[in-house]
Amino acid sequence: MADYEVVPENALFVCFGIMSSSGALTGVAVLEAMKKLDPKKTGLFCTSALAVDVPKHRKTTEAAKRIIAIDGCANRCTSKIIEKAGLKIDKSLNLVKDLSVEKRGPFRPFNYTEEEFQKTVEAIINLCEELSADGNPGDEGLSKG
Numbered sequence: 001m002a003d004y005e006v007v008p009e010n011a012l013f014v015c016f017g018i019m020s021s022s023g024a025l026t027g028v029a030v031l032e033a034m035k036k037l038d039p040k041k042t043g044l045f046c047t048s049a050l051a052v053d054v055p056k057h058r059k060t061t062e063a064a065k066r067i068i069a070i071d072g073c074a075n076r077c078t079s080k081i082i083e084k085a086g087l088k089i090d091k092s093l094n095l096v097k098d099l100s101v102e103k104r105g106p107f108r109p110f111n112y113t114e115e116e117f118q119k120t121v122e123a124i125i126n127l128c129e130e131l132s133a134d135g136n137p138g139d140e141g142l143s144k145g
Helices: 021-034 047-051 055-063 077-084 095-099 114-134
Strands: 010-014 042-044 066-071 091-094
Touching (some): 021 114, 091 095, 091 114
Parallel strands (some): 010 042, 010 066
16 A cells, blocks of 8 residues: 555445345445545445455555445345455445335336435435444444344
8 A cells, every 4th residue: 555545444335236226226325425425534445356355455445444334235245245355344234124225126226216315325424424433443333234
């Protein structure tokens, strides 16, 4: 990692499984939420790079204070990738389980409501800001899977 790179406190790993509405919603909502979050506190990390063990991405992830997983549905793909990499999830959010978002699909990525979108953006912002304010690594996530 170069000296000029500043690793955010919170490593945010996100589902973007666009075969269903909940996966697409997760990705779109996190992009909107990131516009309102402090980039020094929360950064988007690459789930795919972690899955294939890219050394630079792993090192950057390990430099973050906390790991947050946002899953779109009960499959928990994002959380499973993090766990398979041997890393600990400090907080998690599952759209279907925690926010009662309906998973519609397959092949219906845009079939989520404006209400689901707003609720998801707000939940992501609240989770990240709360974790940054608490500064307590090791808290259990909203979802355990």
